[in-house]
Amino acid sequence: MTVRLRYAPSPTGHLHIGGARTALFNYLYAKHMGGDFILRIEDTDLERNIDRAADEFAKNLGWLGIVWDEGPDVGGKFGPYISTERLSIYEHYVEVLKEKGLAYHCYCSEEEIAAERDAAMAKGEVPRYSGHCRHLTATQISEYEAMGRKPVVRFLAANDQELRFHDLIRGELVFEPSGLGGDFVIVKSNGIPTYNFACTIDDHLMEITHVVRGEEHISNTPRQLLLYQALGWEPPHFGHVSLILGPNGKKLSKRDESIVQFVEQYRDMGYLPEALFNYLALLGWSPGGEQEFFNKDELIAAFTLDRVHKSGAFFDAARLSWMNSHYLKQQDAANLLPLVQPLLTDDQVQGLSNEWLTEWISLYQEKISQLDELPQMGASFFVEIPKLDEEANSMLNQETAQQVVKSFHEQVKNTALWTEEHIKPIFKTVQSETGKKGKDLFMPIRAAVMGSLHGPDLHRSLILLGQARVLTRLESVIK
């Protein structure tokens, strides 16, 4: 039997790194086992649904390199893959449960339930639905209806045995039935099923074999187990992945601004999908060896659930950054060009060929850890005369530096060709003319031409700049 896993986000925001990692683990395991990976949208919270969010999830998941075999856009034989398009399916199973006497209408208002809960809490007891509406008479029901109350449907959780399941990551997990909170809601008063219900129905009908999800779902599992039991279904295997922690040591909150946590933001900053993919795979999972860099196929080959960590992991932005700089170095500058172009203004790229820009990228490629550092770092190439920074300025105020610059200027002016082979001898000549070498030779020229003592390879920079512009820049600092 082939393995089937799914990622089932609710379209209430952007894809964040925690969700992306959960999707990634599901994907990697499905592919490792030669099975299917399914994307399903759980949009049962009508109020919080955000337009286009589902498309964004798909877009960003796709960007990361996660591909699904079935989903809202690609279809599949277990569709539809969006909860709100499956309402009639859920209705059917509500009827099934009602016929078995395991589901009933509850007319208690949210206020009444809240009052019960608060009372229980005040007494230090576990909140638990009282079962008030379990056995309503026909008259009571019509009274409630006459009052205009809209019922929810509750599942009759009469279970009094402990619930247990073998978690793929954590091992045997056991729950006391008293902690469940009594009969829980499976259909909200607006007629839409709750997560626990929809999820159970969908996972079963879609023949999901392994449910790998965040640790925050551990406590939902016993309720879902009850549902599987009531429906006479075999539950899938469950595995709960630990949380990704923010700087405060708590579960990442989407509202926490201290950390960049949406996939799209990383894309915009110039992170490569391979780097994020690689980093996320290694967060909370380890193949055990010393290898750090893995491509997708290697990860698929290596990924197993039993090596997923039980403890939470801090999101280490510095490590991601390091990993991205590695992937950036690996790339051909030409491949980076389309990613860099959107980061440059029309003004900057005016009249510049792709070849020129590619060379410009390759000049800085190994110095950056994200692509959006490039425009700033390489800005001096886009202006006629760069502004001298403090260090460069004070260097050029020195008489010895002026000598070097003047001599260099003279040579540049008189050279006919402007290639690496012609530039090298120029430095030789300046060296013998001024008696300067090493730093004393190169730094004044770098300062004069680039406006800074730090920067990429000087020879290549000069060539890219072009003879005319180099001359202009030299003249601008000669006193």
Add this chain to the structure above:
RNA sequence: GGCCCCAUGGUCAAGCGGUUAAGACACCGCCCUUUCACGGCGGAAUCAGGGGUUCGAAUCCCCUUGGGGUCACCA
């Protein structure tokens, strides 16, 4: 608070009863280099505490402590 989960350096982590407790990021030195970076070499830094079990415990068990998750008509 109830229930549940977790615990190796600052961070990611290897380790599954016998190791000088890997490796990486970050950090600090040094080297390479016309600068910055890259790279190379080196350094500092970890088994939360206490009990057991065992000839032997980072590894197994218990307790404590600490952290986290969850207690919705959100997922």
